[in-house]
Amino acid sequence: MTAPSPVVRPRRPGKLRYVALQLAVLAVIAVCLTSLDANWSRLLDAPAAAWTYGTLMVRGVLQNPFAEPHLDYWLTSFELMGQSIAMAWVGTVIAAILSFPLGFLAASNTAPRWIVLPVRQLLNAIRAIPDVILVIVVMVPVFGLGPMSGALALGVGSVGTLGKLASEAIEGIQPGPVEAVRASGARPVQVIRWGVIPQVLPEIVAFWLYRFEVNIRAGAILGVVGAGGIGAYIGRAFDSRDWDRIGIALLVIVVVTMLVDAISGLVRHRIIAGPVARAAQLERVVG
Amino acid sequence: MTAPVAVRPPKPRPALGMWSLLAASVVITIVAGSAIDFDLLPLFSDTTRGWFIVSQFFAPDWSYLGRTVAPLLDTLAIAVVATAFGCVLALGAAMLASRITTRNGAIYRTSKAVLSVLRSLPDVVWGMLFVAFVGVGALAGMLALVAFNVGIIAKLTAETIDAVDPGPLEAADAAGANSVQRARVAVVPQILPNFASYSLYVFELNVRASVVLGFVGAGGIGTQIAVELARFNYDNLSAIIVVLFVVVFAIDQISGVLRRRLAS
Amino acid sequence: MIRFTDVVVRYPNGTVGLDGIDLTIRDGEFVVVVGLSGAGKSTLVRTINGLVPVTSGELAVGESRVDGAGKRALRDLRARVGMIFQSFNLVTRTTVLKNVLVGRLHSTPTLLTLLGVARKADVEIAFQALERVGIVEKAYTRASQLSGGQQQRVAIARVLAQQPEVILADEPVASLDPPTANLVMRDLQRINRELGITTIVNLHFLDLARAYGQRIIGMRGGRIVFDGPPEEADDAVFAQIYGRSLTADDILPDTPVELGPTAT
Numbered sequence: 032m033t034a035p036s037p038v039v040r041p042r043r044p045g046k047l048r049y050v051a052l053q054l055a056v057l058a059v060i061a062v063c064l065t066s067l068d069a070n071w072s073r074l075l076d077a078p079a080a081a082w083t084y085g086t087l088m089v090r091g092v093l094q095n096p097f098a099e100p101h102l103d104y105w106l107t108s109f110e111l112m113g114q115s116i117a118m119a120w121v122g123t124v125i126a127a128i129l130s131f132p133l134g135f136l137a138a139s140n141t142a143p144r145w146i147v148l149p150v151r152q153l154l155n156a157i158r159a160i161p162d163v164i165l166v167i168v169v170m171v172p173v174f175g176l177g178p179m180s181g182a183l184a185l186g187v188g189s190v191g192t193l194g195k196l197a198s199e200a201i202e203g204i205q206p207g208p209v210e211a212v213r214a215s216g217a218r219p220v221q222v223i224r225w226g227v228i229p230q231v232l233p234e235i236v237a238f239w240l241y242r243f244e245v246n247i248r249a250g251a252i253l254g255v256v257g258a259g260g261i262g263a264y265i266g267r268a269f270d271s272r273d274w275d276r277i278g279i280a281l282l283v284i285v286v287v288t289m290l291v292d293a294i295s296g297l298v299r300h301r302i303i304a305g306p307v308a309r310a311a312q313l314e315r316v317v318g
Numbered sequence: 319m320t321a322p323v324a325v326r327p328p329k330p331r332p333a334l335g336m337w338s339l340l341a342a343s344v345v346i347t348i349v350a351g352s353a354i355d356f357d358l359l360p361l362f363s364d365t366t367r368g369w370f371i372v373s374q375f376f377a378p379d380w381s382y383l384g385r386t387v388a389p390l391l392d393t394l395a396i397a398v399v400a401t402a403f404g405c406v407l408a409l410g411a412a413m414l415a416s417r418i419t420t421r422n423g424a425i426y427r428t429s430k431a432v433l434s435v436l437r438s439l440p441d442v443v444w445g446m447l448f449v450a451f452v453g454v455g456a457l458a459g460m461l462a463l464v465a466f467n468v469g470i471i472a473k474l475t476a477e478t479i480d481a482v483d484p485g486p487l488e489a490a491d492a493a494g495a496n497s498v499q500r501a502r503v504a505v506v507p508q509i510l511p512n513f514a515s516y517s518l519y520v521f522e523l524n525v526r527a528s529v530v531l532g533f534v535g536a537g538g539i540g541t542q543i544a545v546e547l548a549r550f551n552y553d554n555l556s557a558i559i560v561v562l563f564v565v566v567f568a569i570d571q572i573s574g575v576l577r578r579r580l581a582s
Numbered sequence: 583m584i585r586f587t588d589v590v591v592r593y594p595n596g597t598v599g600l601d602g603i604d605l606t607i608r609d610g611e612f613v614v615v616v617g618l619s620g621a622g623k624s625t626l627v628r629t630i631n632g633l634v635p636v637t638s639g640e641l642a643v644g645e646s647r648v649d650g651a652g653k654r655a656l657r658d659l660r661a662r663v664g665m666i667f668q669s670f671n672l673v674t675r676t677t678v679l680k681n682v683l684v685g686r687l688h689s690t691p692t693l694l695t696l697l698g699v700a701r702k703a704d705v706e707i708a709f710q711a712l713e714r715v716g717i718v719e720k721a722y723t724r725a726s727q728l729s730g731g732q733q734q735r736v737a738i739a740r741v742l743a744q745q746p747e748v749i750l751a752d753e754p755v756a757s758l759d760p761p762t763a764n765l766v767m768r769d770l771q772r773i774n775r776e777l778g779i780t781t782i783v784n785l786h787f788l789d790l791a792r793a794y795g796q797r798i799i800g801m802r803g804g805r806i807v808f809d810g811p812p813e814e815a816d817d818a819v820f821a822q823i824y825g826r827s828l829t830a831d832d833i834l835p836d837t838p839v840e841l842g843p844t845a846t
Contacts, residue, residue, distance in 0.1 A: 039719075040709055040713075040718055040719075040721065041718070041719055041720075041721050041722055043722060044722050059398065060398060060399060060402045062395075063394070063395035063396075063398040063399050064395075064399055066391070066392075066395050067392060067395050067396065067399070067456045067460075067537075068392075068455070068456060069455060069456040069457040069460065069537075070452070070453060070455055070457050071457065073452040073453050073457055074452065074457060074461075076451070076452060077448075077451045077452050077461065080450070080451035080452065081451055084447075084450060084451065113353065114353060114354060116350070117349070117350035117351075117353035117354050118350075118354055120346060120347065120350040121347065121350050121351055121354060121356060124343075124347050155567065155570060155571070156563075156567065158570060159563050159566040159567035159570055160563060160566075161526045161529045161530075161562070161566070163529050163530050163533075164529065164559055164562070164563075167547060168372060168375045168556075168559065169372055172369075172370075172371035172372050173360050173361065173369065173372065174357075174360045174361075175360070177354075177355065178353075178354035178355070179354055179355055179356060179357060181354075182354055182356070248438075248439075248440040248441075249440070251440045251442065251443065252440050252441070252442040252530050255442055255530065255533055255534065256530075256533060259354065262440075262442065265443065265446065266446065266534070269446045269449075269450060269534075272450075281439070281443065284438065284439065284440075284443065285435055285438040285439065288438035288439075289434055289435070289438050292434075292438070298339070302339075485667065485669050485670070485671035485672075486671050486672065486673045488633070488667065488671055489665070489667065489671035489672070489684065489737075489740070490684055490687065491633070491660070492631055492633060492660055492663075492664070492665040492750075493660060493661070493664065493665075493684050493685050493687055493688060493740070493741075493744055494657045494658070494659075494660035494661035494687065494688030494744070495657075495684070495687040495688065495695075496657060496692065498692050498695070498696065499687045499690070499692055499695045502695050502696055502698075503673065503680075503684055503687065503695065504673055504684075507673050507675045507676050508673070508675065510675070
């Protein structure tokens, strides 16, 4: 076979659109930067300030934790952090219970279209309300200051996200097992119970745990506006520039959050791995 | 010879995992409920005063809307800048926190630990920290959000990097590329869609976070909310809330559309 | 010239990949390595560019020693040794041209790589490589849109862009259908003849080995059990290499046996 006749090299396709897009993005960022009335000179102070206060915080942490006043700082921090976690847990439980049926109502394969559309928009609307607004507007006036308001705000606020994630999981299932159950003559509720739920439950429970982790942080935030937990405590510490207290509270937040994250992550992976993990365990036992 | 009778296997013990989890959850819920003094009573009794306040939030002063524009734009600007800088820093951090792109075990473990710590602090705490470092205003808000973003984006991106197809990386190695070139040429193109999706997600978080950041003095619409709340100007406050709701809702929808486009 | 002197490769889990290999490959040879999976043929090929480290013995490519080479030395070596893979290992989300430019990374400053900029001279080399494998019209096409055979040719172009002294091919046609497999083998053969680049190919299809190999090396259990021209490699020899009589899996389905070195 002789060599093929020389092929003409293709022209480079227009990069203009791509470059224009990049420039547009940069321009938007530049405009935003300049429009802000930010005290840029303070930026140079930041590293030095961070170092100074950082060392103050570390010093505070290293003080004898068994002597007053630091004992009180440690105990209060842990107690309030525990309250934040309790708030987050109760809130997530509420959200899980409320969002579970809503998820089915928002999934196109388990509910008719005239239900799915409004429910979806309802979930989107709930998602658009920041938790803080819920706390200020509804919860505190009705339930007063304290963790109860926080828990309810987290609960109602999370319904939107959890409902949406649940509906996406439900829509993503394999139709095969569902058809099989339906073909055996089951009623719609039974079809959901035996065909849909076994497939989506691990994923949905994993979402619940993930949301729990998020809500722990959200709970601390709500505390700042008076809804219980460690938020108010650390806010007051910052107001009074008490770096010993700040250091201790921050450390407690970081350590407890990371601990809960780790446990939750472990449980999540076990759930998702589910049958595989259990089979491996069985093998080890049976030999 | 007759066929041997098949022995029925003994019923396996019920999966311990599922039921013990459920039991544990119920116990934790009860404990947690008492820890926060769970009490739905106020919902049904003495609602007049509470609901009165709530109803005041539903009578917005529409003439106030004009004064929300500037702080809202500030909030969006802070969110944009924080997302941009957060993304750039997070990309590098993610490379350090993934075994695929960082072969040095010590650097990898340290990066992961630092990112874990960054992620454990809520955005409002970062706000308080930076207000202490650089004073009140938009700068503190921006820096706080950058610190908050880097933790989130870097972790998500590092997980994506861990899952890339190793084939092109091997090819880059075999062609004599160094670690940086390998990351730029073989890893970045694979993670770009997911990375963009995370950036949009974080942008949404930033806009919401600005509400609380304002409370600690870090600028944006949150400051205005705090001010009006302190003055009990519920009609102004509800106007702000309506606008905020519309903006966040719109961003949610747009971001959802963009993320679906990216996934394809 | 590639020289193995009593090379042993032992994997961390204890298995022996190469069990004392003595081998010399002269410049410009077209060598085909055959053997069962796990016999060591992949290991043999991958030690040459250091993707698999040598446990003991000496391995030299030209003047450079591969055993015990540091990271810098390995990169320099890999710049001169190109490799193509069974799964092509292209970056599917980018264009063909960008994939071929990976072959130029070894001489490109890292900064330019980070910015995604390629020098004109490098682009010219890339185009010439694409022309040599006859796929230049697809230069700006996304790699994912090409067929398997086309992707492998892009991989060959990537290797050619390195302007290497040695080309390694690890099961380059295992994922391709028979006609395409023959085309790719023919391309490799043509490049070896026209450019005089030493080529070492790892195959498990025996008819391809006989048809295209200039020298056949049979491996079994980590050792070389046959080393000679294809004429001497009859079915009995192959049976000895594989430890069993040949089956239909060892040859390409419906291959015309007339194909030989004289066909172009």
